[in-house]
Amino acid sequence: MADKNSHELIVVIVNDGHSDQVMDAAKEAGARGGTILHARGSGTKDIEKKYNVVITPRKEMLYILVNTKIRDAVITAINNKCGLETPGQGILFSLPVNNVSGLKLE
């Protein structure tokens, strides 16, 4: 049984097509897998007004459940490869989770 706060959920939001890069970085740092969700961004109102065109940037959201021990390593690896300063323009944060089930826990 998983202890309380033994795991964290890392949420990554990147531009469409960069999820593979995120997962490669995460796996290198010790993560086992993740789940990809397709989403849309909303922050281009100025461009829409200027050019009178509706732009809805496609995004990919990744849920990566990791052990708290490797959280920092995974976040650093993802930020280096797909952070805000990179073409992926990734935003990432982690949430504490409890009652974890379904993972083969060490």
Added chain:
Amino acid sequence: MENKKKVNKKKTTPKKVNKEPRFEDRPDIKKLLLYTIIVPRGQSENVARLLKANKSSAQFFQIGEGTASSRIREILDIEDTDKDIIYTVVSEEAAKEIKKELDVFFLTSKKNRGIAYTIPLTTLMGVKMYKFFTQTVRG
């Protein structure tokens, strides 16, 4: 003069003070959790049935994809990586029961392989919504 005296004699009624604590300050308020369950595509109905039987008022579904590489898929004998993500808001007590049942559910078959976790909630808008999620009142 007589009128003035009459006015002075009028008793001012003290304001009634509501001694009952506010709803959110009551000690019997249960903590709520966002339960997230990620299962292979097609298993969401079975999970929803399990949740409904364990004091879950509403379930929200989303579709996603797994990230397993083709090599791992071959090893695990999995054809596709499509996933169903199910969200529900439940009390801590209900979450304990759900976890017990999910642990069994994930072990029963290869098709049921998935993960689940809870995220603690800090704010909820409205007493009615709280009552709905804790099944104090049926929505």
